Amino acid sequence: MTPWTQSSSSNLAVAYEKVGDLARAIPLHEVTLVNYQRVLGPDHPDTLASRSNLADAYESAGDLGRAIPLYKQTLAERERVLGADHPDTLTSRNNVAHAYQSAGDLGRAIPLHEATLAGRERVLGADHLSTLTSRNNLAAAYQAAGDLSRAISLTEQALTDCVRVLGPDHPRTLTSRNNLAAAYRTAGDLGRAIPLYEATLADCERVLSTDHPLTKTVRSNLAALEKRTT
Template sequence: MGGDHPDTLNSRNNLACAYQSVGDLGRAIPLLQQTLTDYERLLGGDHPDTLTSRSNLACVYRAVGDLGRAIPLLQQTLTERERVLGGDHPSTLTSRHNLAHAYQSAGDLGQAIPLYQQTLADYERVLGQSHSLIAMVRANLEQARSA
């Protein structure tokens, strides 16, 4: 297959996410950065796998408190997912939620709360009232409102 094969990139992305899940962000970040560069080079900036890779990197940046890097990547991912996948696609809704969470982490509740509200309404409409993601978004919105 080789290092540039999409399956190899997917495996590298999954390995980086595994590092993230066990808290080894020192290994996750450079792996995600390289994977994103390779996805962009091979598949283009708006391919769904590239968008997932960009989102994963942004979420790790948010986890380490590097909101200056996280927020622009999340904004870019949301814009591209809305354009490529549409506003109601679950990945687009996840991007909107991730951006709201980053704004909340940055203390920008004026940006976070409306995004949470829009995401919650769209999740309820698209996925149904009982979907597990609804509870997570609702909890994050309630937390942001009480901050």
């Protein structure tokens, strides 16, 4: 199998995963990884990317028992091959943190999120899209751990940065606004949560459509909050 064929196989597996067809995606990712290791070697960047893609598919399927070790292996190999500050290494660190958070292991997730954010700020800059994502990820981890003071402060900062860098109508900005409303809600500050949900819902409907997944999420969050207050 040529590298070009392997690349096509990888792209097809990713496409299956994006549409939720994990029954086809996972076996194809597994075969692609085996072929990359055989043809290009275990340390080639394409092999490392293939290993990360397989871990991501396992996580999407809820199989954290296979996803986490594979994410950790990919992180260790990228640190060795590419260096600790390479953007792909930072992505791997973020992936491990996210997987730990999904498993409820916030004691391991939070330090990794913090390290990823610090690394992306240093290497990519404070306004890079990946840095903005890391800021939101860390805020969400703080919120999950019940550290609402830091969660709200960081989510407010993340929203301010998204508005400045991406504009008020960008989907990431709208997502950040939903996240901030959720943080206010968790803290019991309904006086700020409800108006922010309402404004975010109106903007999502205007910018994304009434049937967009984010619009539906914000609408559901607002409905659940309004039901609690009636």
